[in-house]
């Protein structure tokens with residue numbers, strides 16, 4: 651067998667956190683892995699335009715290698731003590747996991763929420779997803795309830811998909827600016 655002269659070559663990547671733009675939408679399907687969420691991604695992007703949701707992406711080389719979605723739940727006139735936003739669809743491409751990108755996405759999302767005077771950050775985690783639950787608890791989230799996790803959506807081929815994923819509801823009080 652031919653011995654390689656330099657079998658290991660170290661590269662470093664830079665990751666930039668920003669709101670999603672229209673060109674990200676097809677890339678957020680990760681070459682088909684999340685094509686079934688196309689309608690949900692596009693609806694979230696439409697609602698980003700009116701300030702109801704925000705898609706935060708971790709961009710490397712102009713590709714969204716991770717994302718988290720924020721749903722701003724309360725109407726404008728809700729008292730500050732009650733304003734609550736909901737984080738969901740946190741994901742990082744498999745080869746980039748364990749490097750802190752997921753943590754950074756959550757923290758950047760929390761900063762955005764606090765800047766908009768949202769006091770409570772909420773997140774749901776499947777009861778079987780112990781790794782993600784550990785991550786949230788490490789970041790200060792505490793379980794305050796549970797949900798049967800029954801919901802449905804239409805995939806990119808117009809088929810109705812049912813989801814049944816019992817989950818824990820976690821929350822964290824944010825430091826308002």
Ligand SMILES: CC(C)(COP(=O)(O)OP(=O)(O)OC[C@H]1O[C@@H](n2cnc3c(N)ncnc32)[C@H](O)[C@@H]1OP(=O)(O)O)[C@@H](O)C(=O)NCCC(=O)NCCS
Nearest residue numbers: 740741742747748749750751752753774775781782784785
């Ligand atoms: C959960 C997830 C977003 C974390 O992203 P990440 O960039 O790896 O996170 P960080 O590097 O900041 O932190 C790593 C922590 O994430 C958690 N984690 C969960 N699944 C993991 C995985 N497959 N690989 C690495 N870490 C994972 C662990 O708590 C880990 O910390 P540990 O040292 O206690 O094991 C990522 O693993 C992922 O996309 N998983 C699949 C989708 C998912 O489960 N999303 C959560 C839905 S509620």
